[in-house]
Amino acid sequence: MLTRLDKILSQSGKLSRKEARRAVKEGRVSVNGVIAESAEQKIERESAVILLDGEEICTSKYRYFVMNKPKGYVSATEDEREQTVLELMSTHERRLGLFPAGRLDKDTTGLLILTNDGGFAHKMLSPKNRVPKLYLAETDENIDDSDIAAFKEGITLRDGAETLPAELRRVGDRLCEIEICEGKYHQVKRMIASRGKKVLSLKRLKIGELMLPESLREGQYKEALRDELFRLCLKSMHDEQ
Numbered sequence: 001m002l003t004r005l006d007k008i009l010s011q012s013g014k015l016s017r018k019e020a021r022r023a024v025k026e027g028r029v030s031v032n033g034v035i036a037e038s039a040e041q042k043i044e045r046e047s048a049v050i051l052l053d054g055e056e057i058c059t060s061k062y063r064y065f066v067m068n069k070p071k072g073y074v075s076a077t078e079d080e081r082e083q084t085v086l087e088l089m090s091t092h093e094r095r096l097g098l099f100p101a102g103r104l105d106k107d108t109t110g111l112l113i114l115t116n117d118g119g120f121a122h123k124m125l126s127p128k129n130r131v132p133k134l135y136l137a138e139t140d141e142n143i144d145d146s147d148i149a150a151f152k153e154g155i156t157l158r159d160g161a162e163t164l165p166a167e168l169r170r171v172g173d174r175l176c177e178i179e180i181c182e183g184k185y186h187q188v189k190r191m192i193a194s195r196g197k198k199v200l201s202l203k204r205l206k207i208g209e210l211m212l213p214e215s216l217r218e219g220q221y222k223e224a225l226r227d228e229l230f231r232l233c234l235k236s237m238h239d240e241q
Contacts (some may be wrong), residue, residue, distance in 0.1 A: 001044070003045045003137065004039070005029070005036055005039050005043060006024065008050065009024075011104055012052075012058050012059070013063070014092050016095070024039040029050065029052055030050070032049055033049070045061070046059065061116075062111065062120070062226065063096050063223065064110065064225070064229050065089070065114045065223050065224060066112075066113060066212075066216070066221060066222045066223075066224050067111075067112045068111070068112075068212060068213075068219065068220055069109055069110060069204075069218070069222070070109055070218035071106070071107050071109055071218075072107075073085045073087070073106065077099050080177070081131065082191055085112060086098060086114070089221065098115060098122070101114065101121035101195075102121070102124065102125050102183060102207075103183075108202045108203065109201075110136075110212055111201040111204045111210070111212040113203070113210075113229070116223070120234075123234055124208075126209070130182070131208050132179050132208065133207050134178070135178045135179075135188050135202055136175065136177055136203045137175070137176050137177075137203075138201040139174050139175075139199055140174070141174065142170070143197070147197075148169070151166045151168035151178070152166070152167070152168075154166070156194065158190070161184065162181070164182055166178060166179060166181070166191065171177065174200075178191070197237065208232050208233035209231050210232035210233050
């Protein structure tokens with residue numbers, strides 16, 4: 001499929017559409033080794049090598065980022081009162097139309113995916129696809145065998161809502177891992193609360209087979225490859241992509 005050059009440049013996040021047209025006019029853009037003459041020229045985006053000021057840009061329409069979310073930020077694109085996770089990203093990356101694929105509470109840390117690919121986000125979050133999410137929780141009391149058994153059967157929350165069966169494992173003194181396959185509002189905290197205990201801190205470690213990279217400190221992020229993300233997060237559906 002052929003796409004206008006100025007559209008590809010603007011979707012890279014490096015330039016606005018107006019800035020892209022100006023860059024082409026100034027001779028700062030090359031396509032496959034040839035200086036571009038028109039911002040309106042149409043090219044095959046997936047195979048083209050486009051340089052802006054001598055630096056290769058990403059030509060993919062959809063982009064994917066993995067973040068180690070810190071406390072104090074909400075998982076939203078904008079908020080009138082709170083800082084959002086997008087504010088941790090660079091100015092040009094904010095132009096990409098990114099949004100959090102799933103939410104973490106303001107005080108929850110760990111693995112968060114940001115993308116502009118709505119189809120991917122829908123598949124990852126859809127309850128019918130049961131993509132597992134793994135969390136590490138610190139609780140005010142130790143988890144016991146009855147808690148583990150209750151999670152295995154599925155929890156009835158205090159408002160009467162029922163969860164799917166989940167895995168609960170002790171990993172240390174007042175530390176446990178919880179693996180769930182759905183994403184109800186404040187689900188992990190509410191499941192623990194239903195057992196008469198309180199979550200003191202919560203961190204997401206894993207989505208599907210995608211682990212939170214050890215190299216990412218809180219507040220840091222990195223771009224991920226589409227095929228790798230689909231393979232790790234949507235392993236059972238990878239053949240459909």
